[in-house]
Each structure stands twice: as structure tokens, then as C-alpha cells.
Amino acid sequence: MLPDSSDDYVTLRKQMLADFAQSVSELFGREGGTIFFLVGEKSGRRSAQKRLNESIGSNEKALHRLEYLKHEQHWGDIEFSGLDLERKTGKISLRNCFDVSFKSSIGECFFMRGFLTGFLSELFQENITTSNSYDKPCDGTCTQLFWASDVKREA
Numbered sequence: 001m002l003p004d005s006s007d008d009y010v011t012l013r014k015q016m017l018a019d020f021a022q023s024v025s026e027l028f029g030r031e032g033g034t035i036f037f038l039v040g041e042k043s044g045r046r047s048a049q050k051r052l053n054e055s056i057g058s059n060e061k062a063l064h065r066l067e068y069l070k071h072e073q074h075w076g077d078i079e080f081s082g083l084d085l086e087r088k089t090g091k092i093s094l095r096n097c098f099d100v101s102f103k104s105s106i107g108e109c110f111f112m113r114g115f116l117t118g119f120l121s122e123l124f125q126e127n128i129t130t131s132n133s134y135d136k137p138c139d140g141t142c143t144q145l146f147w148a149s150d151v152k153r154e155a
């Protein structure tokens with residue numbers, strides 16, 4: 001597999017992302033988080049299309065490939081567990097999530113949750129929901145459940 005062209009990348013400081021988040025927050029308040037969710041979702045769908053184009057073999061392999069890639073790319077440590085690929089449910093554990101870079105006044109890992117939602121939805125070709133476990137502020141470590149829209153959530 002060929003890597004993406006270097007033209008596809010730009011290096012940004014995390015502080016710039018934080019400034020970006022702060023500006024969105026100033027304009028839109030807490031609703032600004034939805035913007036990050038939607039940006040993440042688009043990015044996640046593209047990422048899943050790439051994994052699928054690599055003809056990776058199975059959805060489970062694609063998920064583990066994502067864990068590896070995002071660790072390498074310093075996005076954080078993603079771990080999928082309790083997978084039921086038939087029912088399209090499972091658990092996501094996030095550690096060292098780079099979404100913390102966005103935490104100015106917005107807080108919460110909207111981008112990563114959007115990314116994972118988009119990735120899983122594209123992979124399973126179905127609308128996947130991820131849980132919003134924001135009962136406590138996310139400091140870059142959190143756990144989310146995911147499920148297909150036609151499956152009742154089992155917490």
C-alpha cells in the first residue's frame with residue numbers, strides 16, 4: 001500500500017487547534033462541539049473507506065488496523081473490545097486522546113467521538129451510534145459503547 005501523498009498533510013501545533021476550538025466556542029458556545037463532531041465524522045468515514053480499499057479482509061482487522069494507525073499518528077490509544085460484529089456492538093476505550101488539545105472552553109472529546117462514529121458507520125454500512133458518557137469531564141481517557149441503530153443498547 002502506498003502512503004498518502006505528503007501533499008495531503010500539514011503540520012499544526014496543538015495550540016493552534018486549541019485556538020480554533022476557542023474561537024468556535026466564542027462564536028457558538030457549547031453547540032460549537034457539534035462542529036467538531038461533524039468534522040470528525042467526515043474524517044472517520046474517509047478513514048474507513050481507505051481501510052476498506054486496502055482490502056483488509058474483515059471488519060475486525062480494519063478496527064485493529066485503526067488502533068495501530070491512530071497510535072502511530074499520535075491521535076491516541078484506541079482499543080475495541082467486547083465486539084459483536086454480527087450485531088455491530090462493542091466497547092471503545094480511549095486513552096491519551098489528542099482531542100484534549102481542543103479543550104479550551106468546549107471540553108469533551110467531540111472530534112474523536114465523531115471520528116469513531118463515522119468510521120464505524122462507514123465500516124458497517126449502517127448508522128452507528130456511540131454513547132455520550134460525559135457524566136464527568138473527559139481528560140483524554142474515556143470509554144464509549146457503540147451500537148447499530150436497529151439494535152437496542154445494552155449498557
Ligand SMILES: [Zn+2]
Pocket residue numbers: 094097108109138139140141142143
Ligand atoms: Zn473522551
